[in-house]
Amino acid sequence: MNTSRLQAMDAWQLSPLLTRRELKAEDLVRACLERIAEREGTVHAFTQLDPDAALATARALDAGPVRGLLHGLPMGVKDLFDTADFATTYGSAVYDGYRPRADASPVALCREAGAVVLGKTVSTEFAYFTPGPTRNPHNTAHTPGGSSSGSAAAVADNMLPLALGTQTAGSIIRPAAYCGVVGFKPSLGRVTSGGVKSLSPTMDIVGGFGRSVRDVGLLGAVLTGDARLSGWSEAAPMRIGFFQTPSWPQADDDVQRAWAQATRLLSAQAKDCQDVVTPDNFADLIQLQKDVMTFEMARALSHERIHHRERLSAPLNSLLDDGMAMSSERHAEQLRTVAHWRHRIDALFERHDVLLTPSTTGIAPEGTATGDPLFCRSWSILGLPSVHLPFATGQKGLPVGLQLVGRFGQDHQLLAAAQWVHERLKE
Amino acid sequence: MNTSRLQAMDAWQLSPLLTRRELKAEDLVRACLERIAEREGTVHAFTQLDPDAALATARALDAGPVRGLLHGLPMGVKDLFDTADFATTYGSAVYDGYRPRADASPVALCREAGAVVLGKTVSTEFAYFTPGPTRNPHNTAHTPGGSSSGSAAAVADNMLPLALGTQTAGSIIRPAAYCGVVGFKPSLGRVTSGGVKSLSPTMDIVGGFGRSVRDVGLLGAVLTGDARLSGWSEAAPMRIGFFQTPSWPQADDDVQRAWAQATRLLSAQAKDCQDVVTPDNFADLIQLQKDVMTFEMARALSHERIHHRERLSAPLNSLLDDGMAMSSERHAEQLRTVAHWRHRIDALFERHDVLLTPSTTGIAPEGTATGDPLFCRSWSILGLPSVHLPFATGQKGLPVGLQLVGRFGQDHQLLAAAQWVHERLKE
Numbered sequence: 001m002n003t004s005r006l007q008a009m010d011a012w013q014l015s016p017l018l019t020r021r022e023l024k025a026e027d028l029v030r031a032c033l034e035r036i037a038e039r040e041g042t043v044h045a046f047t048q049l050d051p052d053a054a055l056a057t058a059r060a061l062d063a064g065p066v067r068g069l070l071h072g073l074p075m076g077v078k079d080l081f082d083t084a085d086f087a088t089t090y091g092s093a094v095y096d097g098y099r100p101r102a103d104a105s106p107v108a109l110c111r112e113a114g115a116v117v118l119g120k121t122v123s124t125e126f127a128y129f130t131p132g133p134t135r136n137p138h139n140t141a142h143t144p145g146g147s148s149s150g151s152a153a154a155v156a157d158n159m160l161p162l163a164l165g166t167q168t169a170g171s172i173i174r175p176a177a178y179c180g181v182v183g184f185k186p187s188l189g190r191v192t193s194g195g196v197k198s199l200s201p202t203m204d205i206v207g208g209f210g211r212s213v214r215d216v217g218l219l220g221a222v223l224t225g226d227a228r229l230s231g232w233s234e235a236a237p238m239r240i241g242f243f244q245t246p247s248w249p250q251a252d253d254d255v256q257r258a259w260a261q262a263t264r265l266l267s268a269q270a271k272d273c274q275d276v277v278t279p280d281n282f283a284d285l286i287q288l289q290k291d292v293m294t295f296e297m298a299r300a301l302s303h304e305r306i307h308h309r310e311r312l313s314a315p316l317n318s319l320l321d322d323g324m325a326m327s328s329e330r331h332a333e334q335l336r337t338v339a340h341w342r343h344r345i346d347a348l349f350e351r352h353d354v355l356l357t358p359s360t361t362g363i364a365p366e367g368t369a370t371g372d373p374l375f376c377r378s379w380s381i382l383g384l385p386s387v388h389l390p391f392a393t394g395q396k397g398l399p400v401g402l403q404l405v406g407r408f409g410q411d412h413q414l415l416a417a418a419q420w421v422h423e424r425l426k427e
Numbered sequence: 428m429n430t431s432r433l434q435a436m437d438a439w440q441l442s443p444l445l446t447r448r449e450l451k452a453e454d455l456v457r458a459c460l461e462r463i464a465e466r467e468g469t470v471h472a473f474t475q476l477d478p479d480a481a482l483a484t485a486r487a488l489d490a491g492p493v494r495g496l497l498h499g500l501p502m503g504v505k506d507l508f509d510t511a512d513f514a515t516t517y518g519s520a521v522y523d524g525y526r527p528r529a530d531a532s533p534v535a536l537c538r539e540a541g542a543v544v545l546g547k548t549v550s551t552e553f554a555y556f557t558p559g560p561t562r563n564p565h566n567t568a569h570t571p572g573g574s575s576s577g578s579a580a581a582v583a584d585n586m587l588p589l590a591l592g593t594q595t596a597g598s599i600i601r602p603a604a605y606c607g608v609v610g611f612k613p614s615l616g617r618v619t620s621g622g623v624k625s626l627s628p629t630m631d632i633v634g635g636f637g638r639s640v641r642d643v644g645l646l647g648a649v650l651t652g653d654a655r656l657s658g659w660s661e662a663a664p665m666r667i668g669f670f671q672t673p674s675w676p677q678a679d680d681d682v683q684r685a686w687a688q689a690t691r692l693l694s695a696q697a698k699d700c701q702d703v704v705t706p707d708n709f710a711d712l713i714q715l716q717k718d719v720m721t722f723e724m725a726r727a728l729s730h731e732r733i734h735h736r737e738r739l740s741a742p743l744n745s746l747l748d749d750g751m752a753m754s755s756e757r758h759a760e761q762l763r764t765v766a767h768w769r770h771r772i773d774a775l776f777e778r779h780d781v782l783l784t785p786s787t788t789g790i791a792p793e794g795t796a797t798g799d800p801l802f803c804r805s806w807s808i809l810g811l812p813s814v815h816l817p818f819a820t821g822q823k824g825l826p827v828g829l830q831l832v833g834r835f836g837q838d839h840q841l842l843a844a845a846q847w848v849h850e851r852l853k854e
Contacts, residue, residue, distance in 0.1 A: 084730070101525050105625070108729035189762045190755070192726035194625035198532070201628070202616045225726065226755035299619035299652065302535035303511070328617070328653035332836035335616045336773075339835070343770035346763075408766070409759035 004158075006031040011073050011161040012214035012230075018072035025058035025072030029116055032074045036118070036159045042140060044133040045154035047079045048086050049119035057116045068113030069222050069230060076154045076163035079120040080127050080147070081107050082195035090197045091123035091132055091147070094308040104195030106164060106206045106223055113222040121150025121163055124370060126301060127171055127199055130313040131368045136178060138398050142363070145175030146370030148209070152179040155209040162219050163209045168200045168293055169380055170360075170373025172207045173403055176388035178364035178371060180399025181209050182422075184216035184415070187408050188383025191223045200296035202335065203289070203380050213387065213419040220411060228412035238417050240266055241352030243276035243405075246283035247374050252362035254394030255402075261392060262356065262402055265424050276355060279348065282378070285341070288334055289377035295331045298323025338381060342408070345382050349407035354417045356402055359388045363398040375403070385411045387418040391425035431585075433458040438500050438588040439641035439657075445499035452485035452499030456543055459501045463545070463586045469567060471560040472581035474506045475513050476546035484543045495540030496649050496657060503581045503590035506547040507554050507574070508534050509622040517624045518550035518559055518574070521735040531622030533591060533633045533650055540649040548577025548590055551797060553728060554598055554626055557740040558795045563605060565825050569790070572602030573797030575636070579606040582636040589646050590636045595627045595720055596807055597787075597800025599634045600830055603815040605791035605798060607826025608636050609849075611643035611842070614835050615810025618650045627723035629762065630716070630807050640814065640846040647838060655839035665844050667693055668779030670703035670832075673710035674801050679789035681821030682829075688819060689783065689829055692851055703782060706775065709805070712768070715761055716804035722758045725750025765808060769835070772809050776834035781844045783829055786815045790825035802830070812838045814845040818852035 006014075006028060017023035033051050040046060054074070061072050082088050082100035089095040103111065111117065122132035127147035134149040136142040137157035144153040148165030152175035155163050165172045167185045176183025184207045191206040198204060206223060210216040214230070221230035242263055244251075251259070267273045298305065298320045304312060305320045312320070348355070358375040365371050379386050385408070390401035404421060406414025433441075433455060444450035460478050467473060481501070488499050509515050509527035516522040530538065538544065549559035554574035561576040563569040564584035571580040575592030579602035582590050592599045594612045603610025611634045618633040625631060633650060637643040641657070648657035669690055671678075678686070694700045725732065725747045731739060732747045739747070775782070785802040792798050806813050812835070817828035831848060833841025 095528065098528050101522065102730040102734075105727050105729040108733055109726065112729065112733050187759065187762070189629045190759055192625070192723060192729065193628050194727040195730070198619070198621035201620050224755050224759075225751075226759065228756065296619060299536065300532050300621040302532040302539065302619065303529040303622070306535055306539050307529075324652075328651050329655065332614065332617055332651075332653065332838070335614070336836050339766070339769045342766045409763050411759070 003031045003034055007035045007158040010212045010215050011210055011218055012212065014073060014161060015218065019066045025061045025116060026055060028072060029054050029058040029074050029118065032118060032160055039157055039159060043135055043137050043153050043157050045121055045150040045159060046119045047089060047122055050086065053085060054116050054118045061114060061116065069218050070110055071114030073115055073162055074118050074160050075110060075115040076119060076121040076151050076160045077107055077117050078148050078151050078165050079123045080166055080197045081164060083107055083120065086120045091125045091127065094304055094311045102195060105192040106196065109222055118160060121154055123147050124149060125313055125316055126197065127166060127168065128316055128319060129370055130315055131370050136364050138180065139396055142366050142398060143178060143368055143370050145178035145364060147171040148175050151209050152176055152181055152183065155181045155211060161210060162215060164206065165208055166196060166204060166206050167380055168203050169289065170376030173359050173376045173386060173388045174371055174373050176209055177359040177401055180390040181211055182213055182216050182390065183207065183209050183388040184220055185386050186220055186224055186411050187385045190411065198300045200293045200300065202292060202296065202338065213415055213422050216387065217415045220415065224411065226412060229415055232412065232416040232419065238270060238353040239272040239351065240270050241274060241276040241355040243355045243357045245357055245375065246278060247286065250361045250374055251358050254362050254400045255358050255360065258392040258400045258402060259358065262425055266421065269424055274352065276348065276352065285378040285381055286374065288337060289381040291326065292331065292334050292338065292381065294319060294323040295326045342383055346408065354414055355405040357405055359401060359403040363394040363400060379405050384408055385414050387414060389418060389422045389425060391422065430458045430461055434462045434585040437639045437642050438637055438645055439639065441500060441588060442645065446493045452488045452543060453482060455499060456481050456485040456501050456545065459545060459587055466584055466586060470562055470564050470580050470584050472548055472577040472586060473546045474516060474549055477513065480512065481543050481545045488541055488543065496645050497537055498541030500542055500589055501545050501587050502537060502542040503546060503548040503578050503587045504534055504544050505575050505578050505592050506550045507593055507624045508591060510534055510547065513547045518552045518554065520738050521731055529622060532619040533623065536649055545587060548581055550574050551576060552740055552743055553624065554593060554595065555743055555746060556797055557742055558797050563791050565607065566823055569793050569825060570605060570795055570797050572605035572791060574598040575602050578636050579603055579608055579610065582638060583608045588637060589642060591633065592635055593623060593631060593633050594807060595630050596716065597803030600786050600803045600813060600815045601798055601800050603636055604786040604817065604828055607817040608638055609640055609643050609817065610636050610815040611647055612813050613647055613651055613838050614812045617838065625727045627720045627727065629719060629723065629765065640842055640849050643814065644842045647842065651838065653839060656842055659839065659843035659846065665697060665780045666699040666778065667697050668701060668703040668782045670782045670784045672784055672802065672805065673705060674713065677788045677801055678785050681789050681827045682785050682787065685819040685827045685829060686785065689852055693848065696851055701779065703775065703779060712805040712808055713801065715764060716808040718753065719758065719761050719765065719808065721746060721750040722753045769810055773835065781841055782832040784832060786828055786830040790821040790827060806832050811835055812841050814841060816845060816849045816852060818849065
């Protein structure tokens with residue numbers, strides 16, 4: 001197989017070749033390293049690479065038994081996850097050269113399943129808004145989005161088939177949309193978060209990126225331990241709720257065109273498509289997510305705020321000051337509101353199996369600012385699983401897509417629906 | 428003031444002396460260190476102490492401005508929290524000599540408020556059941572309880588006025604009960620958990636120990652950022668729900684006597700005491716808590732399970748194996764059930780302001796096994812705030828008490844009620 005074909009293949013296509021020993025993990029790792037050598041100077045997706053260690057791991061996998069669902073698959077790890085064999089900076093100079101004692105739990109699970117970690121990928125500063133050096137591989141004048149910038153860009157640019165990310169506001173779905181890859185944020189609480197730098201413990205969630213729904217399903221199956229995420233049968237006929245949300249006026253022409261195209265195609269083919277009746281006060285979730293995140297980040301980053309203020313960016317210091325000035329009484333009331341919402345939102349899924357809704361306000365903005373997580377905030381605070389599906393092209397040839405949101409805990413149904421929907425939208 | 432009087436004083440009594448400079452933090456730290464030197468060989472509460480550093484910190488506080496609510500107060504930190512200046516082992520040989528880069532967020536907040544960390548206190552192995560060397564200071568043939576063993580024992584033995592702990596099943600309330608101190612577990616999500624070893628991210632909560640309700644209020648105010656936790660006015664007349672729970676048959680004679688005494692005294696003095704009508708299926712919460720914790724711990728400790736199996740205790744390896752064999756599909760359903768319960772339990776507090784309920788099945792058992800968290804599990808998975816109140820003496824002179832449970836987010840009302848109740852029970 002030629003190298004560029006290998007580089008472009010999906011994980012689910014590579015996986016059977018690897019487990020049947022028709023493809024060596026070593027050769028696949030070499031192909032990825034070649035692509036990285038070619039493109040990293042332009043894309044800047046990585047904070048650190050260890051080609052020799054990756055090749056040694058690949059050779060050991062080739063020589064040993066099949067390890068699991070990710071056997072031999074090269075993977076990138078957002079630099080917000082602790083790793084025992086790579087420095088871990090959380091996107092900040094405060095942690096220059098820091099070498100944790102252990103792998104974060106999700107990294108350990110992926111390695112146990114046979115993944116080969118090639119390197120750490122760029123995160124914005126503590127997964128907030130101050131960008132790293134990563135560029136959008138489709139057009140380097142544009143942002144890849146954040147905070148999982150390097151993971152999304154590396155997968156989009158065929159450097160790797162899979163990468164880990166995290167989302168608190170929009171840090172998986174938004175870079176997936178800007179880079180034109182599939183991003184998957186599982187249901188809140190289903191994926192262990194030990195050893196992942198904590199921002200907002202009531203919302204932080206681990207997920208990842210691939211170039212197909214099946215690929216994020218493989219990764220999701222390992223992260224959650226739920227084999228159904230990588231083993232759907234035919235997607236059942238489904239009821240799709242079309243949900244523009246109260247933020248719809250912020251969606252630009254590209255997103256509106258993608259919406260029109262998707263709703264037309266799906267209405268013609270899905271069993272039951274209906275507009276979602278907006279739940280009362282749904283618009284309040286945006287500010288609620290912002291407030292809870294700001295309050296919690298200021299406290300999560302206490303050590304850094306107190307001891308390393310001069311090494312934090314001005315926007316981050318400003319956020320931390322805002323957060324420390326916020327009322328804990330109000331935070332407690334907001335957590336109650338969140339608990340009621342998480343209960344209440346379930347009713348929406350008695351009428352719809354999945355919701356189709358925007359991922360972003362538009363294409364990746366020009367410059368380095370990582371864009372607006374507006375359309376992701378509600379789903380983050382509700383803790384519902386979501387998947388970004390890239391299927392269209394907007395201005396300047398940059399990718400556009402939409403997200404599907406599923407019922408809490410029904411991640412496998414969401415992925416089966418996403419696969420079915422994605423097939424129809426890509427046609 | 429003589430040394431043993433200083434050692435026995437509550438934090439809320441010491442605090443005004445420290446801030447008015449009538450007592451030097453240095454002298455208080457010396458008094459605590461004296462007590463530790465006297466008793467540590469018997470109690471074994473600490474994994475590590477740094478008297479010189481503590482004295483230097485105390486002198487700096489004496490020489491500088493008043494820092495905050497914990498100004499000059501000596502504190503112990505459970506060895507499940509990262510600390511930049513002490514080795515951190517999480518109660519396991521796997522982490523021998525490990526020195527994290529940063530303080531866990533709650534430690535940073537306490538230090539920012541002026542606390543002087545004297546040392547790290549013994550945790551059971553990764554806060555599960557395998558005990559450390561700590562003994563119950565009331566009777567060294569008995570357990571101090573776990574997992575926050577050293578923190579509860581050190582406070583009970585007047586080595587320190589305050590200490591940090593964590594609870595996932597019963598790791599604050601149970602050792603508080605066995606050692607006869609006040610333990611406070613805040614509402615889930617109110618206290619930042621960054622840098623605290625993760626066991627079960629959907630339930631882990633940071634709290635602490637003191638010898639009075641006012642003392643845990645001081646600590647709670649710093650941890651949550653809610654000043655109301657240390658500044659109640661007179662406790663309002665309140666409605667107390669008496670809730671034996673379906674586990675009542677497991678309560679032994681000591682607990683039953685304490686219950687009879689408390690309900691008699693409170694019925695005579697509180698405005699409105701009623702027996703709680705047990706919510707349907709409430710008894711299911713025990714198994715639910717066990718299942719969720721087992722599933723999540725196995726994944727949280729992935730790195731240790733995969734790479735250090737030979738250095739984990741047999742009971743922990745067995746738990747981790749059980750957890751890895753559990754169904755993720757079932758875990759997802761259980762998280763849905765938890766979300767519904769957290770919403771639904773709120774209705775109970777329309778009839779009662781606080782609930783009086785057992786903390787433990789009895790006094791601290793003889794031997795090293797850390798006892799049964801049975802009466803704590805439901806409140807842990809529900810995420811409700813609770814306080815253990817010691818007020819009676821059981822067999823062999825060991826302490827007995829009960830816990831009060833509050834409405835979600837109403838930690839300040841819980842503490843005000845606990846203060847009022849504790850005054851009446853101690854009479």
